[in-house]
Amino acid sequence: MTAIHQADATGTGAADPAGQPLLEVSRLTVDYGRGRRRFRAVDDVSLHIGRGETLGLVGESGSGKSTIGRAILGLVKLAEGRIQYGGRDLGAMGRRERRTLGNRLQVIFQDPYSSLDPTKTIGYTLAEPVRLHERASKTEVRRRVHEMLARVGLPDSAAERYPSQFSGGQRQRIAIARALMCRPELVVCDEPVSALDLSIQAEVMNLVAEMQRELRLSVLFISHDLSVVRHVSDRIAVLRRGQVVEEGDANELSRSPKHEYTRELLAAAPVPDPLEQRRRREQRMRAALEA
Numbered sequence: 327m328t329a330i331h332q333a334d335a336t337g338t339g340a341a342d343p344a345g346q347p348l349l350e351v352s353r354l355t356v357d358y359g360r361g362r363r364r365f366r367a368v369d370d371v372s373l374h375i376g377r378g379e380t381l382g383l384v385g386e387s388g389s390g391k392s393t394i395g396r397a398i399l400g401l402v403k404l405a406e407g408r409i410q411y412g413g414r415d416l417g418a419m420g421r422r423e424r425r426t427l428g429n430r431l432q433v434i435f436q437d438p439y440s441s442l443d444p445t446k447t448i449g450y451t452l453a454e455p456v457r458l459h460e461r462a463s464k465t466e467v468r469r470r471v472h473e474m475l476a477r478v479g480l481p482d483s484a485a486e487r488y489p490s491q492f493s494g495g496q497r498q499r500i501a502i503a504r505a506l507m508c509r510p511e512l513v514v515c516d517e518p519v520s521a522l523d524l525s526i527q528a529e530v531m532n533l534v535a536e537m538q539r540e541l542r543l544s545v546l547f548i549s550h551d552l553s554v555v556r557h558v559s560d561r562i563a564v565l566r567r568g569q570v571v572e573e574g575d576a577n578e579l580s581r582s583p584k585h586e587y588t589r590e591l592l593a594a595a596p597v598p599d600p601l602e603q604r605r606r607r608e609q610r611m612r613a614a615l616e617a
């Protein structure tokens with residue numbers, strides 16, 4: 327594996343030299359629907375992420391985790407509150423400034439099957455963000471594609487192949503590689519391992535943690551599974567019905583949770599993902615047929 331360029335993040339702690347977190351979400355409120363059908367998905371949520379810091383956002387399905395991620399990416403309208411990135415209000419940014427921000431802010435989704443274009447080679451998919459956002463020569467783009475493939479543990483030959491030729495875990499490695507191609511500062515990971523087999527989850531988690539450390543990335547790590555989140559996070563915020571019920575240092579919160587809901591999340595046995603459930607079902611059926 328080769329070394330890769332550092333993101334432009336320059337701070338050395340949770341806040342930049344001016345004492346400001348990289349991302350600051352203040353009193354965020356998001357509604358879906360209108361009038362009597364209005365539904366408050368996120369209710370008065372405040373969070374911050376420092377440079378090089380990972381914030382875990384955990385809560386059960388429907389608690390509003392993805393909506394917060396989408397709000398940070400500028401994909402949903404805020405009913406109230408504001409989101410500041412590097413001290414700049416996202417809502418006040420013009421289109422051009424937002425587009426530039428696009429390089430610095432990346433997302434990795436749950437489903438590596440649908441997040442990669444099946445008609446494009448992996449080389450094309452990885453090169454695309456660099457071609458769109460930077461003026462790099464063909465040779466430079468190719469060099470960076472191969473450097474990144476090596477970094478996520480894939481061979482050079484992967485560049486000529488298509489998504490269907492890879493396993494779920496490999497595809498998530500490719501999605502991570504693509505997100506990192508433009509050397510972002512902040513990566514929103516929205517349930518990045520939930521669609522993967524349990525045995526592969528740890529591998530991908532380790533890769534995310536390694537990238538985070540090496541590139542000094544800031545990460546918002548979204549998951550319904552507290553046992554997953556606690557391993558990669560510096561701090562954790564627990565979300566319930568659109569509100570943060572507890573927030574704090576990851577170790578401390580896992581060791582002595584203050585809120586009853588956090589205790590419930592900790593006590594809940596990790597629910598196997600659907601693929602794993604299907605595999606186990608098939609195994610049981612095969613065993614029954616063979617008996």
Ligand SMILES: Nc1ncnc2c1ncn2[C@@H]1O[C@H](COP(=O)(O)OP(=O)(O)OP(=O)(O)O)[C@@H](O)[C@H]1O
Nearest residue numbers: 358359367385386387388389390391392393394550
């Ligand atoms: N586009 C939408 N229109 C209407 N309601 C929505 C929309 N997107 C999400 N919701 C609702 O908002 C609430 C929060 O959804 P969100 O996806 O943010 O939760 P989540 O914690 O990420 O859950 P999951 O882990 O299941 O994705 C849910 O009740 C959901 O049904």
